[in-house]
Amino acid sequence: MLSEFRDREIAKKILKRIFEEAKKIGKEVRFMDVCGTHEDTITRFGIRALLPKNVKILAGPGCPVCITPVEDIVRMMEILKREKEKMIVTTFGDMYRIPTPKGSFADMKSEGYDVKIVYSIYDSYKIAMRNKERTVVHFSPGFETTTAPTAGMLWEVIEKGVENFKIYSVHRLTPPAVEYLLREGTTLNGLITPGHVSTIIGVRGWEYLTREYKVPQVISGFEPIDVLLSILMLLKMLRDEEIRIENEYTRAVKYKGNEEAQKKIEELFEVVDAKWRALGVIQRSGYSLKDKYGDYEISNLYDIEVEELPDLERGCRCGEVLRGLILPTECPLFGRVCTPRHPVGPCMVSYEGTCQIFYKYGSLYG
Amino acid sequence: MCLAIPGKVVEIRDNLAIVDYGGVRREARIDFIRELKVGDYVIVHTGFAIEKMDEEAAKRSIEAWDELLSSDEPHILED
Numbered sequence: 001m002l003s004e005f006r007d008r009e010i011a012k013k014i015l016k017r018i019f020e021e022a023k024k025i026g027k028e029v030r031f032m033d034v035c036g037t038h039e040d041t042i043t044r045f046g047i048r049a050l051l052p053k054n055v056k057i058l059a060g061p062g063c064p065v066c067i068t069p070v071e072d073i074v075r076m077m078e079i080l081k082r083e084k085e086k087m088i089v090t091t092f093g094d095m096y097r098i099p100t101p102k103g104s105f106a107d108m109k110s111e112g113y114d115v116k117i118v119y120s121i122y123d124s125y126k127i128a129m130r131n132k133e134r135t136v137v138h139f140s141p142g143f144e145t146t147t148a149p150t151a152g153m154l155w156e157v158i159e160k161g162v163e164n165f166k167i168y169s170v171h172r173l174t175p176p177a178v179e180y181l182l183r184e185g186t187t188l189n190g191l192i193t194p195g196h197v198s199t200i201i202g203v204r205g206w207e208y209l210t211r212e213y214k215v216p217q218v219i220s221g222f223e224p225i226d227v228l229l230s231i232l233m234l235l236k237m238l239r240d241e242e243i244r245i246e247n248e249y250t251r252a253v254k255y256k257g258n259e260e261a262q263k264k265i266e267e268l269f270e271v272v273d274a275k276w277r278a279l280g281v282i283q284r285s286g287y288s289l290k291d292k293y294g295d296y297e298i299s300n301l302y303d304i305e306v307e308e309l310p311d312l313e314r315g316c317r318c319g320e321v322l323r324g325l326i327l328p329t330e331c332p333l334f335g336r337v338c339t340p341r342h343p344v345g346p347c348m349v350s351y352e353g354t355c356q357i358f359y360k361y362g363s364l365y366g
Numbered sequence: 367m368c369l370a371i372p373g374k375v376v377e378i379r380d381n382l383a384i385v386d387y388g389g390v391r392r393e394a395r396i397d398f399i400r401e402l403k404v405g406d407y408v409i410v411h412t413g414f415a416i417e418k419m420d421e422e423a424a425k426r427s428i429e430a431w432d433e434l435l436s437s438d439e440p441h442i443l444e445d
C-alpha cells in the first residue's frame with residue numbers, strides 16, 4: 001500500500017511543475033515545516049537540494065523535547081531526589097538524554113536513581129501496575145499527537161482509581177507556536193502543516209492562522225511525494241493569489257480531526273501560557289491538568305523552587321534554529337564541537353531536533 | 367517522533383490491537399478509534415492509534431495528482 005507515494009517518476013513530474021510555478025512567481029518564497037518527521041523526510045530525501053533556488057524550506061519548532069523547559073526537567077529531578085527508591089520516573093528516549101545545567105535524566109540513572117525509557121505512556125502504566133508500592137511518574141513531553149495518548153491513559157488511571165501513577169505534563173500546542181513566530185516577524189510565505197498533529201486537531205484547528213495572518217497552509221503527509229505535492233500546492237496558491245488552507249493528507253486527516261481524542265484532552269487539560277525552551281513564554285500554548293485532576297500532576301504535590309537557569313550553553317544557536325532563522329549548518333559548533341555523541345544543545349539530542357536530523361543525513365541538505 | 371508509516375491491524379482485543387509493520391508486530395491502544403476491524407490500517411503514535419488510514423481517500427488523492435500534474439504548461443520552461 002502507498003507505494004505510489006514514493007514513486008520516482010511521479011516525484012520527477014511534481015518537481016517539474018514546482019520549477020514551472022516557482023519561475024512564474026519569480027521572487028524568493030519561504031515555506032516552513034514545524035514537525036520533526038517532515039524535517040526528516042525533507043532532509044533524508046535531499047528535498048532542499050532538489051528545489052528551485054527561489055524556494056526555501058525553513059525548519060520550525062517541530063521538536064517538543066527540544067523546547068521542554070530546563071526548569072521542568074530540573075524540578076522533576078529534584079522530586080526524584082527526594083523520593084529516591086520510592087519513585088520511578090519514565091520518559092521517552094530522547095527526553096532522557098536532554099542536557100540541562102544540572103544534568104540529565106540519564107545522569108540520574110547513572111547515579112542510581114530509577115529512570116526508565118519507555119516507548120509509550122502505556123508502558124509506564126504497566127510499570128506502575130507491577131510496582132504498586134512505588135510511585136511511577138511519566139515525564140510527558142509532546143505536542144497534540146502525544147497529549148492524546150496521555151489523556152487516554154490518564155482517563156483509565158482515573159476511572160480505575162490507580163493511585164501510584166502520575167504525570168509531569170510538559171505538553172504543548174503547535175498552532176500557538178507558529179502564531180508566535182509570525183508575530184515575532186519570522187517571514188513565511190507558507191506553512192507545511194504537520195500531518196499527525198492535524199489527525200488530532202483537524203483542518204479546523206489551523207484555520208485561524210490562515211484567516212488572521214494570511215499564511216497559506218497545506219496539511220501534509222510524510223512520504224516524499226506528500227511533501228513535494230504540498231510544496232507545489234503552496235506555490236500554486238501563491239501564484240493564484242488564493243490564500244487558503246488545503247489538505248494534502250486526506251488519507252489520515254479529517255476536517256474536524258479526531259473528536260474522541262479532543263474530548264478526552266478537553267476533559268482533562270486546560271490551556272495555559274507556557275514556556276518554550278530557547279523561545280520564551282508563548283500565550284495559551286501549554287496543557288496543564290485541570291484543578292479537579294490536579295492530584296495526578298506530580299509537580300502540584302511538591303513545593304520545589306527552581307531558580308531560573310540558562311536555556312542553552314554559550315554559543316548554541318538552537319533558539320534561532322527553532323525559530324527557522326538559521327539552518328544548523330550556520331551554527332559554528334555544528335558537526336565540530338556539537339555532534340549527537342557530544343551534543344551541546346537540545347536540537348542535537350532529539351531525533352526530532354533539526355541539528356540531529358541534519359547531522360544524520362550528512363551531505364544531503366542543500 | 368511520529369511513525370510515518372501506517373501499520374495493518376492483525377488482531378483486536380478490547381482496547382488493544384496488534385499492528386503489523388511489514389513483519390514487525392507491536393501492540394497499540396485503540397481508545398480513540400471507532401469501528402476498527404482486522405485488516406484496517408492505522409497510524410500509531412507513542413503506542414496509541416491516532417487515526418485510521420482511509421484507503422478510499424488515498425486512492426482519490428492519487429487520482430487527483432493526474433489533474434494537478436497534467437495542467438503543466440511546458441512552454442514556460444523554454445523561455
Ligand code: SF4
Nearest residue numbers: 317318331338345355
Ligand atoms: S549544532 Fe549544537 S550547538 Fe549548534 S545550534 Fe545545534 S544544538 Fe546548538
